[in-house]
Amino acid sequence: MTSRALVEMAALALVVFSVGALWVRLRREKTIESDGGATIQESISAELGRFQRQLLRILTTTDHREIGILYILFGTLAGVWGGIDAMMLRTELLTPPADIWTPETYNALFTTHGLTMLIFFVLPVFFGIANYFIPLLIGADDMAFPRVNAIGFWLLPPALLLVRMGLFVQVGGQFLGLFSPEETIRFFLSLREVGVGWTLYAPLSVQSQNPQLDLLLLGLHLSGISTTVGALNFIVTIVHERGENVTWANLDIFSWNILVTSGLALFAFPLLGSALVMLLLDRNFGTTFFAVEGGGAILWQHLFWFWGHPEVYILFLPATGLMSTILPKFVGRKLFGYRFIVYSTLGLGVLSFGVWAHHMFVTGVDPRIKASFMAVSIAIAVPSAIKVFNWLATMWEGDIRMSAPFMLCAGSISTFIIGGVTGVFLAVIPVDILYHGTYYVVGHFHLIVVGIIPFMMVAASYYWYPLMTGRWYDTRLAKFQAVLMIVGSLVTFMTLLIIGGVGLPRRQAIYPPEYQFANQIATVGAYVIGLSVLLWLYNVVVSYWRGAPVETTDPWNLKATRQFTKEWQWFESRMVAQYGLSPATPSSVRRSFDPSAEPEGLAGGVGSVIQDVSRKASAAAIGGIVGTLLMTGGLGTAVFIDVLDPASFGEIAELVGLPASPVLGSLLFLVGGTVTWPLLFLAFREFLPGRLLFERGLVFSTLIWTGFVVAFYTGQQGLGLVGYLAFGLVAHWSYGLGLTVTFQYLRSRQRAALGGGE
Amino acid sequence: MSRSDDSVLFTYIAPFLGVLLVAVGIAAAVPATYDVIQDDITTCGTPTIAVDSPEETTARFGEDPRPNLTRFAYEDLSEAEQEAFRDALDDAVGESRVDGEFPHYGAFLNGSLVTYEGERHYTTVVAENPCFVAAPLQLPLGVFAIALGGIGILTPPAYRKLVALEEGAE
Ligand code: HEM
Ligand SMILES: [Cu+2]
Numbered sequence: 001m002t003s004r005a006l007v008e009m010a011a012l013a014l015v016v017f018s019v020g021a022l023w024v025r026l027r028r029e030k031t032i033e034s035d036g037g038a039t040i041q042e043s044i045s046a047e048l049g050r051f052q053r054q055l056l057r058i059l060t061t062t063d064h065r066e067i068g069i070l071y072i073l074f075g076t077l078a079g080v081w082g083g084i085d086a087m088m089l090r091t092e093l094l095t096p097p098a099d100i101w102t103p104e105t106y107n108a109l110f111t112t113h114g115l116t117m118l119i120f121f122v123l124p125v126f127f128g129i130a131n132y133f134i135p136l137l138i139g140a141d142d143m144a145f146p147r148v149n150a151i152g153f154w155l156l157p158p159a160l161l162l163v164r165m166g167l168f169v170q171v172g173g174q175f176l177g178l179f180s181p182e183e184t185i186r187f188f189l190s191l192r193e194v195g196v197g198w199t200l201y202a203p204l205s206v207q208s209q210n211p212q213l214d215l216l217l218l219g220l221h222l223s224g225i226s227t228t229v230g231a232l233n234f235i236v237t238i239v240h241e242r243g244e245n246v247t248w249a250n251l252d253i254f255s256w257n258i259l260v261t262s263g264l265a266l267f268a269f270p271l272l273g274s275a276l277v278m279l280l281l282d283r284n285f286g287t288t289f290f291a292v293e294g295g296g297a298i299l300w301q302h303l304f305w306f307w308g309h310p311e312v313y314i315l316f317l318p319a320t321g322l323m324s325t326i327l328p329k330f331v332g333r334k335l336f337g338y339r340f341i342v343y344s345t346l347g348l349g350v351l352s353f354g355v356w357a358h359h360m361f362v363t364g365v366d367p368r369i370k371a372s373f374m375a376v377s378i379a380i381a382v383p384s385a386i387k388v389f390n391w392l393a394t395m396w397e398g399d400i401r402m403s404a405p406f407m408l409c410a411g412s413i414s415t416f417i418i419g420g421v422t423g424v425f426l427a428v429i430p431v432d433i434l435y436h437g438t439y440y441v442v443g444h445f446h447l448i449v450v451g452i453i454p455f456m457m458v459a460a461s462y463y464w465y466p467l468m469t470g471r472w473y474d475t476r477l478a479k480f481q482a483v484l485m486i487v488g489s490l491v492t493f494m495t496l497l498i499i500g501g502v503g504l505p506r507r508q509a510i511y512p513p514e515y516q517f518a519n520q521i522a523t524v525g526a527y528v529i530g531l532s533v534l535l536w537l538y539n540v541v542v543s544y545w546r547g548a549p550v551e552t553t554d555p556w557n558l559k560a561t562r563q564f565t566k567e568w569q570w571f572e573s574r575m576v577a578q579y580g581l582s583p584a585t586p587s588s589v590r591r592s593f594d595p596s597a598e599p600e601g602l603a604g605g606v607g608s609v610i611q612d613v614s615r616k617a618s619a620a621a622i623g624g625i626v627g628t629l630l631m632t633g634g635l636g637t638a639v640f641i642d643v644l645d646p647a648s649f650g651e652i653a654e655l656v657g658l659p660a661s662p663v664l665g666s667l668l669f670l671v672g673g674t675v676t677w678p679l680l681f682l683a684f685r686e687f688l689p690g691r692l693l694f695e696r697g698l699v700f701s702t703l704i705w706t707g708f709v710v711a712f713y714t715g716q717q718g719l720g721l722v723g724y725l726a727f728g729l730v731a732h733w734s735y736g737l738g739l740t741v742t743f744q745y746l747r748s749r750q751r752a753a754l755g756g757g758e
Numbered sequence: 759m760s761r762s763d764d765s766v767l768f769t770y771i772a773p774f775l776g777v778l779l780v781a782v783g784i785a786a787a788v789p790a791t792y793d794v795i796q797d798d799i800t801t802c803g804t805p806t807i808a809v810d811s812p813e814e815t816t817a818r819f820g821e822d823p824r825p826n827l828t829r830f831a832y833e834d835l836s837e838a839e840q841e842a843f844r845d846a847l848d849d850a851v852g853e854s855r856v857d858g859e860f861p862h863y864g865a866f867l868n869g870s871l872v873t874y875e876g877e878r879h880y881t882t883v884v885a886e887n888p889c890f891v892a893a894p895l896q897l898p899l900g901v902f903a904i905a906l907g908g909i910g911i912l913t914p915p916a917y918r919k920l921v922a923l924e925e926g927a928e
Contacts (some may be wrong), residue, residue, distance in 0.1 A: 006799070097889035099802065208846055480770060484777055520785060527781035636826070641898040692924050719895040726899070730906060741920065747927035 004088070004105040005170040005193070011084045015534075016077070019541055022630040060158060061632040062146035067153050069468075071128025073120050074156055078535070079454070081164070082116035087530050090523040096516050098509035106509035107195030112164060114198030115216075117183035117449070118315065119223050120160050123265075125457055126318040127230050130258045133464070134234065136567040137252050139243020144236040148161050148229055151563035155226035165214040166193035175503040197507065199308070202290035202300040203740075206282045206307065214283060221276045231262035231269070238506040243566075252565065258343050260349040267353070268310040294530050298363055305356035313352040313471045315453060317345060320387055323409055326463050327391055330406035331398025335392040344383035361432045370429055377427035378679025384420055399561075404478035408459035411486035411504055417452025417491075419444055423495060425565025440500030444494045455485065465540070466555040467571045471547030477539050484532035492525030545629070550575075553583050607666050619679035619746040620739070628673030629739030634731030643723035652711065677704065678739055694740040701736025705729050768917040777908020779903045787900030793892040802889035804855040806867055809846035810880040815871070818880055828865040832874040836861050843872065843881065853884060 061067060089109050092100045101109070131149065135142055143149045161168075174186025182189065191212045196204045238259045242251070279300070281287040288294030292719045328335045335341065357365055359374040362573060391413055400406065419512065422444040425431045435441060458481075497722035499518045511519070558564045564572075575581045638644035649665030658664050681700050688696040708728055716724045792885055810818065819827075819869060837860025845854035862870070869882040 091785075094785060095890065097888050098794055099888050100789055102887070208867055229800075345858065476769070480773060483770075483774065488781075524778070524781045524785050528777055529785050531777050531780060556807065637898075641895065643895065692921065694920050719893055721898060723895055723899050723902075725904075726902065732900075744920075744924050744927040748923060751927060 001160050004101050005167055006174065007020040008084055008088065009016040009171050012081055015080050019537060022352050022541055026542060030545055049277060056461055062150045064135050064143045064146065064149065067149050068128045068132030070153055071131055073534045075125030075128060075724065076161060078083055078116055078120035078124065078312065082113050082121055082529060083112035083533060085116065089113060090526040092509055093519045094523050096511050096513045103509040104195060108193035109195060110507060111194050111198050115163060118198065118219065118311065120317045122453055129460055130234060132626065134237060134255055134258060134566055136354065136431055137255055138238060138241065138246050139566055140237060140241035143233050144241055146232050149233050150227040152226050152233065155222050157221045159222035160224065162215045162397055166191050168730040182494060199304060200279065202297040205279060206290055214280060217276050217280050221273050224273045227265050228269045231265035234258050236261040241472045253324040253338065253341060257317045257345055261317045264310045264314050264316055264349055264352065264668060268307045268314065271303065272307035275300065285556065296750050298472065301360050301363060305359045309356045310352045313348055316448065317348065317453045319456040323391060323412060324495055326405050326459050327409045328744050329556055329558060330401045330403060330409065330564055331395050333394055334396045334563065336393040344386040347383040348380065351376060352444050353381060358427055361429050362436060366692040372407065372431050374427055378424060381420065381467050388417060404475065404482045405463045407479060407482040408455045412452045415447045415489060419447030419451055437505050438500035439504050439506045440495045442506050443493045443497030443500055449649050458485065461540060461751060466550045467567065469544050470550050471543055472550060474539050477535060481532050484528055488525050488528030488532060491521045492529065493527065495522040540739040559637040619743050620682055621674055622746065623742035624674035624678040626742045627735035630738040631673065632736040634727055634734055638723065638727035641723065643714065643716060643727060648712040648714050673735065681739065693744055694737060695734035697740030698733055702731040705732040708732065760812030769914045772913040773911045776907040776913065779910060781909055783900045783903030784898055787892050787904060789890060790897035790900055793890050796890060802822065802887050803853060803856045805863065805883050805887055806855050806885040807842055807846060807885040808853045808854050808882055810852065811875040812879060815878050815880040827868040828863065828870050832868055832872055843874065890916065921926040
């Protein structure tokens with residue numbers, strides 16, 4: 001427990017702090033420094049005053065766009081936090097025994113991971129997007145109840161704190177433990193993160209002694225109130241605040257989805273609230289709702305899943321709404337079958353309340369009733385399939401634009417298909433009984449909860465980035481990030497599907513060694529997802545300050561395909577009003593990096609052949625020295641960590657007839673590196689593949705590396721061999737790069753000198 | 759126009775491999791680092807034993823326990839074992855960790871009867887709390903992979919710089 005709390009706090013603090021520092025630095029770059037005049041103290045107090053005003057404004061704002069952004073920031077933070085939990089889970093699973101975290105810690109991790117992701121990450125982000133865009137999409141001025149909207153948001157931070165208080169208390173307790181004896185701070189040591197699973201099944205959740213569980217229940221209750229309030233606001237806004245020409249028949253698909261989602265939330269969350277109160281009463285006031293003499297543990301499961309299954313759709317419908325909104329924009333076609341998508345959304349909403357017991361196939365429910373639940377659960381696949389079909393049909397023969405949002409849409413559809421099909425199997429009772437306690441389930445639902453929900457959030461963040469910030473994100477980085485995210489998710493969760501399929505139970509810190517390799521692959525995949533999320537964070541933060549300004553009122557060229565929807569019309573009118581842009585005139589082309597635009601060939605023909613050769617040779621020698629020095633760093637490290645045997649240098653000396661001394665060998669090596677190899681390279685470079693010199697340098701050094709590997713091999717095995725090969729290769733690459741880059745650098749200096757002399 | 763700007767290898771493949779390497783590197787380095795510091799931050803290597811009260815022991819085995827259980831007198835136990843035994847008796851759930859010499863580990867693993875002040879206590883190891891052991895090269899290679907991966911991730915801008923340099927030299 002000890003180490004876990006610290007590690008988690010540190011990781012969270014690191015992410016938050018880095019983003020904050022990056023932000024401050026970028027902002028500082030952008031503000032114009034006054035040159036003298038104000039003393040430092042004055043500028044600090046001015047800064048403080050500004051900060052205070054900002055803070056007050058943020059705390060009291062009722063503007064739907066600002067609240068939307070607050071929601072998004074909050075949800076993102078929670079997502080990062082829950083993501084750190086996930087990374088820690090996967091880290092523990094790198095090894096079969098519970099030797100990185102204890103089983104107790106592992107239990108706490110999957111509990112907080114599940115709760116944080118499901119309650120504090122997904123819905124807040126979607127509510128944030130909806131807050132920002134629904135009024136724009138339906139032509140309303142603001143939400144129906146702006147103040148209620150603000151209250152709904154501000155209930156969330158305390159809720160999250162209550163739910164995850166255990167972490168802070170634990171770290172605080174450990175800190176105090178440095179100074180005070182254990183008895184005086186017993187309270188801090190008795191609170192700890194809850195480990196009963198996010199489903200809080202009775203009787204465990206009733207009997208657990210951990211007081212943090214009560215705080216958690218209160219926090220969940222608070223978040224439920226927030227959700228209910230928010231949902232009400234969306235319903236009233238969409239029903240009553242629509243602009244003049246927005247009818248039910250042309251209401252955009254995202255608003256439809258938020259409407260249905262809010263309806264679900266309105267029925268589901270009060271029920272969860274009641275169940276939570278019953279659990280609190282059972283724990284603290286001796287009631288017996290979930291005790292054997294009362295309703296029994298199964299009552300909790302019924303109540304929980306009667307909320308829990310609709311909750312799954314509450315999480316997932318807004319994502320499908322985003323898909324139906326974004327996908328058509330990038331394939332240049334209107335959404336295929338708008339009407340059927342709306343019907344399927346409504347259908348999913350209604351059906352989702354009728355299938356809760358498919359989470360309880362292994363309990364003692366009457367088999368005939370179970371069979372009916374099985375039928376409805378399979379039926380629910382139909383509306384989902386309709387959606388997929390319509391998306392595919394929209395893409396069909398579309399004019400696909402390979403941007404990051406499109407790539408994420410395509411990735412989502414594929415993970416959704418895999419996740420959905422594997423889900424149908426789970427709806428079949430005999431299969432579920434086999435698989436429900438295994439990683440098959442984890443793989444199945446993560447393909448959906450990761451494969452479509454965050455993918456679509458990220459896609460939306462890219463799609464609307466120009467609208468929200470007036471700047472472009474780094475599109476190249478975004479594409480790269482999208483690929484990483486998709487590949488990482490497929491690798492991670494397909495692997496889980498497979499190991500679950502062959503029977504590895506889930507929710508266990510300890511597993512049989514034969515699963516180790518598969519688990520390691522899944523963990524590496526998870527780290528790839530984590531890294532991609534960091535790249536996304538970096539991109540959106542940096543582009544806010546440094547991205548190229550949007551210089552057109554139609555950044556995605558939507559007018560061309562007649563999809564210039566309401567939110568972009570709003571954007572256009574704002575751009576026209578603020579910057580005097582004329583609507584949708586394609587403005588000047590963005591400046592882009594273009595080295596070949598520089599004049600070429602100035603130095604051509606200068607100097608005689610002799611001069612040229614000697615210059616080249618000396619340049620090559622200098623390059624060789626630089627390269628060899630770089631290489632020595634790599635090889636030295638390899639010797640240091642014991643994957644390269646220095647004695648092998650002696651053998652090299654022997655080879656040319658000198659005594660077998662490593663020192664002589666190293667000298668020889670140096671000479672080779674500065675004289676022989678560079679000359680060889682110059683002689684052969686024309687024949688090496690690669691367009692640019694340094695590319696050829698890389699090829700060349702890779703070739704010599706193969707020779708090196710044979711010549712210096714001293715029987716390394718396993719990791720030692722991996723290290724030997726890798727260090728050798730990298731050292732050679734740095735040689736090749738050092739050689740060619742120095743060479744070119746010298747040449748360009750020469751050219752500049754010659755050019756300047758004219 | 760930008761003819762040299764479109765190297766797929768250096769714009770997409772290299773950073774992709776870089777991210778993979780970083781991920782593998784983290785997977786190797788994090789547990790290995792943990793291996794280094796775990797002695798300071800955890801109590802691994804100290805198995806937990808559970809000690810039943812005399813009543814529980816009787817309830818479990820009846821008055822006449824099976825003869826194949828190993829038996830000890832309290833005095834036979836090592837110092838650390840004795841201490842853990844006493845702590846477990848005081849403990850609310852009857853468990854405690856053995857911090858030190860544990861010569862009777864094997865016997866306790868299968869369950870033993872310990873006679874203490876004339877009463878029999880059933881005693882077992884309930885958790886091994888093993889320490890994590892990383893391969894010796896795991897940390898340096900992991901760090902190396904992260905560093906190399908980092909370079910891979912930073913390839914695209916570096917590549918553009920190199921291209922500019924090269925074109926300046928021509
Ligand atoms: C980086 C992406 C993620 C990774 C690597 C990941 C990994 C994991 C792992 C390893 C478990 C524990 C499995 C077990 O021991 O049974 C788990 C459970 C879970 N995850 Fe995730 N997860 C990720 C994202 C998400 C997201 C986005 C959500 C929800 C929106 C989510 C919801 C859940 C839930 C509900 C559980 C079940 C907890 C339980 O068994 O009580 N996860 N995840
Ligand atoms: Cu369900």
